[in-house]
Amino acid sequence: xxxxxxxxxxxxxxxxxxxxxxxxxCLFLGVRIVPQADKFVVERFGRLHAVLGPGINFIVPFLDxxxxxVSVLERQLPNANQDAITSDNVLVxxxxxxxxxxxxxxxxxxxxxxxxxxxxxxxxxxxxxEIGKMELDEVQSxxxxxxxxxxxxxxxxxxxxxxxxxxxxxxxxxxxKATRDAMLQQLNAERARRAAVMEAEGHKRxxxxxxxxxLYAAEQAAKARRVEADAEAYATQVVAEAIATHGIExxxxxxxxxxxxxxxxxxxxxxxxxIVLPSSAMDAFGEAFGMLKGxxx
Numbered sequence: 001x002x003x004x005x006x007x008x009x010x011x012x013x014x015x016x017x018x019x020x021x022x023x024x025x026c027l028f029l030g031v032r033i034v035p036q037a038d039k040f041v042v043e044r045f046g047r048l049h050a051v052l053g054p055g056i057n058f059i060v061p062f063l064d065x066x067x068x069x070v071s072v073l074e075r076q077l078p079n080a081n082q083d084a085i086t087s088d089n090v091l092v093x094x095x096x097x098x099x100x101x102x103x104x105x106x107x108x109x110x111x112x113x114x115x116x117x118x119x120x121x122x123x124x125x126x127x128x129x130e131i132g133k134m135e136l137d138e139v140q141s142x143x144x145x146x147x148x149x150x151x152x153x154x155x156x157x158x159x160x161x162x163x164x165x166x167x168x169x170x171x172x173x174x175x176x177k178a179t180r181d182a183m184l185q186q187l188n189a190e191r192a193r194r195a196a197v198m199e200a201e202g203h204k205r206x207x208x209x210x211x212x213x214x215l216y217a218a219e220q221a222a223k224a225r226r227v228e229a230d231a232e233a234y235a236t237q238v239v240a241e242a243i244a245t246h247g248i249e250x251x252x253x254x255x256x257x258x259x260x261x262x263x264x265x266x267x268x269x270x271x272x273x274x275i276v277l278p279s280s281a282m283d284a285f286g287e288a289f290g291m292l293k294g295x296x297x
Contacts, residue, residue, distance in 0.1 A: 029061035039105045041068035051106055070105035074166055077116055082124040084131040086139060093174040094131065098123055098154070099167040107162025115161060119154070123168070126153045136179075143170055 033056055034040050040052040042064050049064055059066075077098045084092055098119060102108050112118050130149055131139055139146065151168035158165060175183070 026061045030058055032057045032059060032066060037071055037073050039070050039072055039102075040066045041070065041105050041109055043067040048106055048110065068105065068109045070102055070108060072102050072105070074099055074101040075116075077120055077123075079171060080120055080124065082127060084128045086131055086134060086136045088135045090136045090179055091176060092131065092136070092139065094127055095171040095174070096123055096127060096150075097169045097171055098165065100158070100163045100165045102162060103164050104162030107160065112161045115163065118161065119158060119163070119165075122157045123150070123154055126150055126157070127170075136175075139173060143173075146170065 032040060032052055034052050034054050036054045038054070040057070041048065042050045042052060042059055044060070044064050050059075052059075052066070077100075079095055079097050081093055081095050084094055086092060100119060102115075108115055127150060130146060130153070134142070134146070147168055147170055150170075151165055154168060155165045
């Protein structure tokens with residue numbers, strides 16, 4: 001009897017223990033804590049059922065299975081080098097770098113097997129196609145525009161894979177040695193041409209300035225001659241008015257003054273000088289003094 005009771009108690013305790021273990025297993029399988037940087041893809045009977053976001057999530061134990069754990073952090077693909085030919089038939093080697101992140105994990109895991117390799121292949125094809133539309137000078141000078149165009153085209157191409165291209169960079173554009181030497185010669189020739197043009201423009205400007213200076217000097221000389229002519233005309237007009245008012249005496253008076261001024265200039269010279277004057281000159285002086293005296297009176 002005692003043995004039967006003990007067996008009964010053991011069986012009941014075993015059932016309780018098994019039930020507790022089952023509940024713990026269900027709790028363990030039904031609760032999923034998703035890290036902030038991840039998303040979990042859940043399948044039910046082998047088909048997509050749900051995508052679990054960060055935090056605590058509940059699933060049906062034994063029916064739902066977390067099949068994929070996908071990181072949504074931004075990823076950087078390894079730098080890739082690919083050859084491309086420009087529209088002017090120059091071979092260049094382009095080094096690119098791509099950044100992307102997963103936005104829809106269900107597309108990423110069910111539509112593409114190797115997303116990194118697929119993105120790299122897509123970028124390589126787009127880079128070759130876009131560079132083939134441009135000349136070498138355009139590739140060098142419009143790099144930002146080229147990067148923007150490549151990023152836009154890559155985004156359209158990978159849209160079905162549930163990823164977002166966050167950044168695309170062209171790190172370097174390398175040329176073969178022959179092309180580099182040719183570009184260096186072209187650059188040196190262009191510098192020489194610019195130097196010659198600047199020198200010619202300098203000579204031209206100097207010539208223009210000299211011509212302007214000569215023109216200005218001629219204008220000033222003409223103005224001076226015009227002033228002298230105006231002064232002479234004014235003096236002539238004054239003399240003419242004096243003659244018209246006072247008659248021949250005014251003319252004689254002016255002539256006498258000129259003679260006196262001339263003799264004074266000769267006498268004021270350096271050294272000792274002997275001046276011989278004709279008697280007519282003395283008579284002219286007398287007349288001049290007489291006229292001056294008469295005017296003062």
